[in-house]
Amino acid sequence: MSDKSSQALVVFTPSGKRGRFPVGTPLLKCARNLGVDIDTVCGGRGLCGRCQVTVGEGEFAKHGIVSRKENVSEWSSVEARYQAKKGMKPERRLSCQAMLQGDTVIDVPAESQVHKQVVRKRAEVRNIELDPAIRLHYVEVEQPDMHNPTGDLERLLKALETQWGLTDLTAELRVLQGLQQALRASDWKVTVAVHRGQVLTTIWPGFRDKAYGLAVDVGSTTIAAHLCDLATGEVLASNGIMNPQIRFGEDLMSRVSYIMMNPGGDNEMTEAVRDGINRLVQEICGEAGLMPQDILNATFVGNPIMHHLLLGIDPTELGGAPFALTFNSGITLWAEQLGIDLAPDARVYVLPCIAGHVGADTAGVILSEQPHLRDETTLVVDVGTNAEIVLGNRHRLLACSSPTGPAFEGAQISGGQRAAPGAIERVRIDPETLEPRFKVIGCESWSDETSFTEEVRRIGVTGICGSGIIEVLAEMFLAGIILPDGTVNGRKAAQSTRVFMEGRTFSYLLHEPVNPEEPRIVITQNDIRAIQLAKAALFAGIRLLMERLGVDHVDRIQLAGAFGSHIDVKYAMILGMLPDCDLDKVSSAGNAAGTGARIALLNQKTRDEIERVVRRVEKVETAVEPAFQKHFVEAMAIPHKNLLYPSLSQVVSLPVPEPEGLSPLEGDQPRRRRRRAS
């Protein structure tokens, strides 16, 4: 089929790139010539097996080729050796060894591509294109020649230029210190790790094709990490530990207070978090059968205070106005500078913080959820002690933080507790009888099922966690037990003994214990007020951003973080934590901050991308926005004083608001109301 007997046509799929090459040209060479994406670490020496392809068999009408296995050279001894040593599917060929003999269609499987896609579990998000900051390159280096003396490094760099096209590289001192031995230990064949195409960070004698990286999310409560194979993007192990800083204070503000009152406290906390990370590294490496020295690259996210403490920067300034960050760009360092024991010259990249209360964790969330790449307006909310809020689309992106306090995490709630076995996490209330039924973490049955009593005996019913509180309050609201202004409707006491007076307000009995060790779980007026304050703060922040962006509707809501993973978004919306939105467009993003760290680990270009995005994010400081207070007061009502929830109303029948009266809460703000009314 070829025009010239000495040339043959090759078509690579899926790219469709095609060209004619002399018979006898290795397929890898054809691919490189055409710019087809085929991976290799060994540079075509049949060692790494990364360049595997499949030769098409049959008539490919689309390409006008009858492709035959015989149109490629026979199985070579190098391929036989690779097959014997590492195994290879029978239809596969090493493209560096197989040579073009006639017209062929060559398929490059996904795993043979340099920029292979790392598939994410969630359908709505983009896959990660693999492009790690660390690449391995196997090279054969010229031996020294006394007639033309040059340094070993210079010959290595020349080899990297001619064999890999890498230019302007520099080398770490430690690479220099080990260079001569490495070259001579392996007959002048070495593998080097190159960081971002610029710096030689490691050298090994001989061939090596495994490089590992770590993505770490430093939360105030938990430090979580993923250990990844940088060649495949695969997560080899994931693990988390409690942040050892907890001994200095549960929440961020108590940690900052500790520093203010204890000189040197910042150093103690820096040491604590770094020690914790080192322990986590040990554990996670153990799980994957690796050593910390195998990790060549790491990425970190965390809120501003965790970020500063990790870097050994006193976060005191973040504890009070004007909440000035030390810096708001990303930073690349040696792991050693952070006292983290990875490979000796491992590099770490810490994602940028955005503003005093909007940290590198939010930068990670943005990388994961990509609101800046979409036409639709996306709201991303990460609920913690501070809610970090991002709103926008491809044109504009805004971010703020809102001081929700810890109520959503079960603190400040009479029966509240962390999400742990024994905690009530789901609640339904019969609007007729006002009888509740609920589910407890660690127990499959609902409380009204017969199996429940047996099942729950072991763990007990110990309290109510964040998602349970959201649900019970929303159900109480739907059942008319809570009025739109947040007061418990005392008239319902006539309907059920579960509604009862305590002091000057009413409460709702959710669970009467079956044994004396268990607590009685009651929803009090104070509990409702705590949640109202928290959700009003969250919503006021969201409204502020919506107002700035000039929208009264969002197309899509992503809930990031552990809290977002557990709550039922419908209930969150009933309570007015979130603006109205098509419920199909509201979902949990899981640990999006950690995913962002993983994206930055696996694709170096996203580091530049997030720095660019963070620079153009419009940072809104709720503390100095006059409108915040107004939005806050309006958002105290359930679901909201003024706003309607048309999308939600199609799914849930919301109580008809009673005529506006002087509720106790609104009575606290008479002048403000009057001013607005005038």
Next chain:
Amino acid sequence: MSDKSSQALVVFTPSGKRGRFPVGTPLLKCARNLGVDIDTVCGGRGLCGRCQVTVGEGEFAKHGIVSRKENVSEWSSVEARYQAKKGMKPERRLSCQAMLQGDTVIDVPAESQVHKQVVRKRAEVRNIELDPAIRLHYVEVEQPDMHNPTGDLERLLKALETQWGLTDLTAELRVLQGLQQALRASDWKVTVAVHRGQVLTTIWPGFRDKAYGLAVDVGSTTIAAHLCDLATGEVLASNGIMNPQIRFGEDLMSRVSYIMMNPGGDNEMTEAVRDGINRLVQEICGEAGLMPQDILNATFVGNPIMHHLLLGIDPTELGGAPFALTFNSGITLWAEQLGIDLAPDARVYVLPCIAGHVGADTAGVILSEQPHLRDETTLVVDVGTNAEIVLGNRHRLLACSSPTGPAFEGAQISGGQRAAPGAIERVRIDPETLEPRFKVIGCESWSDETSFTEEVRRIGVTGICGSGIIEVLAEMFLAGIILPDGTVNGRKAAQSTRVFMEGRTFSYLLHEPVNPEEPRIVITQNDIRAIQLAKAALFAGIRLLMERLGVDHVDRIQLAGAFGSHIDVKYAMILGMLPDCDLDKVSSAGNAAGTGARIALLNQKTRDEIERVVRRVEKVETAVEPAFQKHFVEAMAIPHKNLLYPSLSQVVSLPVPEPEGLSPLEGDQPRRRRRRAS
């Protein structure tokens, strides 16, 4: 005189740059606008006093201006404050404060220029243009604004951009760690040190205008350092210590052997040299009243083995063929990486090595002597255990090393010793009587002066040092005691009892001791052979380079190093150590390697310059050059077997060579001679 009443003409001398500016413009602003070189650290705030100028008084016909002190605004309160605090010559003005009022001639004194010249002591070399790698900049930083939140670093960088035109700076982690405190401790006014216009390496609260640097020459025997003021280029203190590595071996090869025979020996020696440098830093800082933490930058030179050991690189490969360097480029590191205690983020620059035997010390020599910038062909020789030889001009530059051995330093010589009190350093021999007279280090008189006996009693005559050996041999040759083939002329025994037979050869008695503790100093045939071998090796290297360059004559000879400082070049030439050259064009360059380190310290561009030069130096490895052996044999004769010394002959009457005979030495090489003859 001005055309418009609102504008005035200003001429700056010595640059002659001129321009019109609105009346009231500060002189510094006029200067910057015109590109006139005026220094400032405080950026025009009247703090640093670097921008002083003198207002011309009188008629300047050349410029067409009648300049008057009154044509500049009156003495300001800022100038009064500066004058009171730091003092200023009465005619001087701070150009940042003094404003143009009418046409004026403004003189910028040398010390007010950024690129001021550091004057070198030797007339024939270029001054150093001051342009240190570390520059200090005083800036006033905007305070954080909650309405437009940015990091403190980003506001500092913005200030450095708007106030100093510095862009794309990054900051060391330690700068970030101290940033917030520094800014707040001094009302948002700080001084930063910027390395090579790229990295913030230090931050201080408030104003600071002193930065210091250290230039270090790591010799195998001595480590010498200059402590410099980076603002003026002034050497504040100089000092040297013995290289503590001497305990592992006197010369380079014995140190490499130690490493080969003692695993970990390289680490011991690295530690030893670094410890030595740290002690030297302590001492030199003490002399200058500074702390090691005040040193922000350092440069290092040293031969390849010292270079590798300083960097913590095992130098074993340099101990044997093919003498491969680990790398042959310059390197910038943190002082911390070398375990050297300077300022926490001090940077060090280590000059490039050239080849396996031609080190960063030679790179320093090139920077100092600048053969690559001259039309004349310069020969630079640094004599040590290996002689490092550089030859060339602005078109081509060649370098090699020749294994002279330690004879020139007094080793392998029967009465030889280091240059120290008691060593004979100068010798004259009466050609008639063959009686010698000599001078001893530490004693002013010659040995034939009456004061000598009294003066020398305290120190004694303990031996003969390198320069003394050169002189005694040259004088013996001139007196006919040594024949051109290097044998002691036994016939002279008849003329003087100082020539006497010892075994099968003759010796010359230089000094008969006056007391029994002193040694008898005799020049033996073996001593002469040792020097012949050394000088033949040196000259063969020189000849090899001359042959490569295609010249049979050099225009200029620079002798670098301690040995070069002490020898009388005339005698070196008589012995044939050097090629013939106009003696006026032969001089000592002193510690040119150390000077090169100082140049690289004071002028950052010379670092790039030397790297470029080193890349294009043609490296000649004497060990693999077939011609080397021929040149070596020919150079055994005194002054040389074939070459004439026309320039030298004009100054010294050289003995007429006897007809070529079969000298004992040449008898060792009969086959080679026969082959050449055929």
